[in-house]
Amino acid sequence: MAVKITTKQYKRVDLVEVDGRIDSSTAPQLDQALQKIIADGRYHVVVDLAETDFMSSAGLRALLSALKQVRRFNRGDLRLANMPTKVKKAFELAGLLEVFKVFGNSVDAVGSF
Amino acid sequence: MTDSFFLRVESRVERLAEIAEFVETAARAAGLNDEQVYDVQMAVDEACTNVIEHAYHGDPHGSLELTCATRGKEWVITIRDFGARFDPQKVKMPKTGDPLSKRRIGGLGIFFMHKLMDRVTYDFSEGAGNCVTMIKKLGK
Numbered sequence: 001m002a003v004k005i006t007t008k009q010y011k012r013v014d015l016v017e018v019d020g021r022i023d024s025s026t027a028p029q030l031d032q033a034l035q036k037i038i039a040d041g042r043y044h045v046v047v048d049l050a051e052t053d054f055m056s057s058a059g060l061r062a063l064l065s066a067l068k069q070v071r072r073f074n075r076g077d078l079r080l081a082n083m084p085t086k087v088k089k090a091f092e093l094a095g096l097l098e099v100f101k102v103f104g105n106s107v108d109a110v111g112s113f
Numbered sequence: 114m115t116d117s118f119f120l121r122v123e124s125r126v127e128r129l130a131e132i133a134e135f136v137e138t139a140a141r142a143a144g145l146n147d148e149q150v151y152d153v154q155m156a157v158d159e160a161c162t163n164v165i166e167h168a169y170h171g172d173p174h175g176s177l178e179l180t181c182a183t184r185g186k187e188w189v190i191t192i193r194d195f196g197a198r199f200d201p202q203k204v205k206m207p208k209t210g211d212p213l214s215k216r217r218i219g220g221l222g223i224f225f226m227h228k229l230m231d232r233v234t235y236d237f238s239e240g241a242g243n244c245v246t247m248i249k250k251l252g253k
Contacts, residue, residue, distance in 0.1 A: 002130050021133070024162045025126035054133065054151075056158045057221035064216060071213065086151045093228050094221055095209030 019051035022059035043076030050082035081109035117182035124175035139181035159222035168196030
């Protein structure tokens with residue numbers, strides 16, 4: 001398994017931990033995890049990238065698609081935590097660091113809602 | 114020209130992780146640093162995804178041939194496929210400064226290839242298929 005996606009549900013926030021590699025083969029797993037949260041009517045999401053080794057544009061698409069959906073709802077947002085430097089470069093190049101709120105750790109990100 | 118590295122895989126996204134390992138081995142042997150290795154892994158991942166999704170339209174029975182070599186002060190990777198002809202001119206580049214509401218979801222792959230590599234060229238010929246060549250300058 002090239003990626004492990006773990007979802008933890010807190011009272012007001014859902015935390016998604018991404019462990020491994022997100023490419024076109026594994027991005028559907030991230031997409032499904034995010035879409036399930038949204039389908040459950042939950043719009044406060046934190047994605048923890050601490051253990052993410054690699055993220056291609058397919059992963060960015062899954063995150064951007066979910067972000068657009070949750071922001072339609074009152075105070076809905078998808079925030080990122082623990083972004084590794086090498087993964088950050090893709091967000092930078094795509095101009096997505098201005099679009100996503102990024103936190104140094106998941107506790108701050110979860111607490112920000 | 115020094116040692117070259119060659120990999121042939123079928124056109125399946127499940128092979129992208131193996132392609133990334135191949136690229137890492139070849140790039141490290143050529144002396145690329147950690148950041149450069151990650152850059153070329155990303156560029157190659159995007160290029161191969163385009164081949165699988167657009168040249169072969171998801172058909173897993175096609176093949177991708179990757180060749181890496183050092184030529185002078187450049188590290189060169191070529192990716193060849195025998196799928197439908199691909200015209201990169203038809204792909205719209207994303208507008209990375211647009212606000213969220215205007216962002217298109219997609220179109221980032223080729224944009225990344227050009228941003229992460231020093232040169233990207235495309236070639237097509239009957240019989241020899243599509244070939245994308247990407248170059249990273251060494252010692253930067």
